Amino acid sequence: MLTILFDGVAYGMLLFVLACGLSVTLGLMNFVNLAHGSFAMAGGYVTVVLVNRWGVPFLLGLPLAFLAGAALGALFERTLYVHVYAKSHLDQVLFTIGLVFMSVAAVDYVMGSSQQFVNIPDVLQGQFNLFGVGVGRYRLMIIGLCGLLTIALQLILAKTRFGSRLRAAVDDQRVARGLGINVGAVFGLTFAFGSGLAALGGALGAEILGLDPIFPLKYLIYFLIVVTVGGTSSITGPFVASILLGIGDVAGKYYLPSLSSFVIYTIMIIMLLWRPQGLFARAASR
Amino acid sequence: MAPVLETRGLDKHFGGIVAADEVSLSIAKGARHALIGPNGAGKTTVVNLLTGVLRPTAGQILLDGRDITGLAPHERVRLGIARTFQINQLFADLTPIETLGLAISERLGLGSDWWRIVGSRSSVTDEIAELIERFRLGDVMCERTAILPYGKQRLLEIALAIACKPRVLLLDEPAAGVPEDERHEILSSVEALPKDVTVLLIEHDMDIIFSFADRISVLVNGSLFVEGDPDEVARDPRVRAVYLGEAFDA
């Protein structure tokens, strides 16, 4: 049982790293980026090429994946996304779905459709026994790494000037602009960073989630759950939502294998109906 | 005489902000009642509460003695309350003919008819024509609302509320944003309203208020400050100080 908890937490933290970029994008620009998973997928495949084919050490491959994702994000944001911010939600959905189609087909073409695995260093493979609980080394690494990332993110948000500008812009874009905050630049940087995180998540997740060309579509619903349940006005919201989802999914697959996804979706729908703004959103001032 | 529209202790809080504070209005049938007050006093909030767009934090709303506090907006329309919006709320892609036809069909209970073609009933088209004629929208009646000049849109906004044949009409700054030369059309249509229709008018323009209203309520910071007939209110030194004074000096 504790193993399940442990695995669930690892899964949840991974989901958090993957999805938090999406959460900020939605909160900041009210932009529904269904193509977020494509950046994650890119990170995964970049790592596969770097580590498997070019022999780059795994732990070096991770930050490289992050950079690749951030660069891709920055490129797309400046050239394409920026034209779609002002459009309707339907247009945003169509646009990002179009990007997903393109990325899925492109990756399929370049890398083939079979699942890819990253060569993990031996030190991270296998388990060891801790007080009678089976602790997977890889998952332990994930918890450690993602935990550090989360703390770093929270510090950035709370303690730095960039963080306060970001929070201001999320809170009220017009007022932030009026205060002289360059919302466009804040968003560009945030989008790039969020895409980088997604790529990192994709690299980390190749081992646990499975990496293939339809990754963006397969996990889209999970990202959306994290974002809508966790809300978009903080880091803690999506974090808690991710952990809950991670534990719920792993536990579900273990105890109710034939019903697990069904239960997740049902809970999601109920949650959305009960609190359309998410569990952690600020009370609406309507 | 029992009031046709009444509120008792109406409160509306948005978190810490008090938008309406113990508002108790009593509007007689056939009255020409004006609601005035400085910007941000909460006048539109009162209208939103009366029409059901907002739920009150406390208090009651009664129409002909019947408690309508819990009713949804469209149900209140069915009972005879209609309103105009301060900023035009129209259907950009529909033409005036269709817009008016919509309201008339709904009122006649034909709104959920999914088989007959719109325009096949003369009871509806006759009434559309009558309203178009009355509000002088004939030359733009086949155009999309989005491209109409503002004055025409404002007329349509009022005509749309009239199309609901309300017993109580809430006009939220009907002349707002309308150029000087087009104001008289708005005003004359307001003046020409049937005598049995009760009108609650929100306005800033004092000329309109004093020529139209037979009773005025002054709202300041969400609570009713003063109420009386136009002369009383105009003479009241507190009102002058808070509101009228500024207008007169400026």
Added chain:
Amino acid sequence: MSAVPPENARPLAAEVAAFLTRRARWSPLEVVFWLVALASIWLFPQKHLILTEICIWGLFALSLDLILGYAGVISLGHAAFFGLGAYSAGLLAKYGWISEPALALVAAALIAAALGFITSFLVLRGSDLTRLMVTFGVALMLGEIANKFAGITGGADGLQGVEIKPLLGRFEFDLYGHTGYVYALVVLFVMFVIARRVVRSPFGLSLQAIRGNALRSAAVGIAVNWRLVAIYTLSAGYAGVAGAVLAQTQSFASLEMFSIERSADVLLILIIGGTGYLYGGLVGALIYRFLQDELSELTARYWQFWIGLILVAIVLTGRDRIGRWLAPVVRFADEIARWRPGRAASAGEGR
């Protein structure tokens, strides 16, 4: 009340009525469209299988137009109803519960509509994103259910062993798809005519009002939520019919019919054809299938890339800008169609 002499009101009322009913009349362009569609039965006998696919996608996209184009509800899970219709029709045939295909079609439509009714209450609340997720979630759930009950549905292998009995007891569904095409075309036409009546009715007008300004709609007495429930239910039924026709003409149903890919494809098809004028789904299906043929020749299974690119291009260019480019073309065709000698004179009076 302003005094309007009855003689003055008469011509205006007549003009108003004429304006409204003119919209409802079948334009010559439409008539030509359907005549060509009818003629295609004899003109393109070797293309019947593809044309059947176009009819099915067209009907599916039409169902989406009803909620998206007319009521403004964005759905990423409309395939739920499509798949449900397909499996219903398939199962009804396989287990012999209803062996006459046309009857089974009606039953499948009702089943899909029932699900639509139940889930319609889920899409009334929340923002666009919430609606997106709820519709997506429902489709995922249905796919899961179909997968879990593999004993009945065939699971990942799809529904096997479906035998469709002859239509109306006489017309066998042949391998070349001739009967299938006539069937699909007739079903499409009938459903289209019904949809046409609905959107031209006061109910249809109220939907457009709701899409344009839900706040104002409520303020003129429209019970917004109930109208949305009604159109969502109808739309689900239509999607179910499309799915059922697919299952019946192919004697097969698969889990892919519930997939996000299918929901996204139908959205794409509708967008390509244009929303809100009912023919968008049909036009889109024609273009989509044509593109699929052409692009598949170029790049085999990666044609999805080009479809995605087209979608991105459409959004970046701006859908209303594209509509504005096309508007003069449509207006021109309309003008030609309406031209009658002596009409120019009558158009001038009554203004």
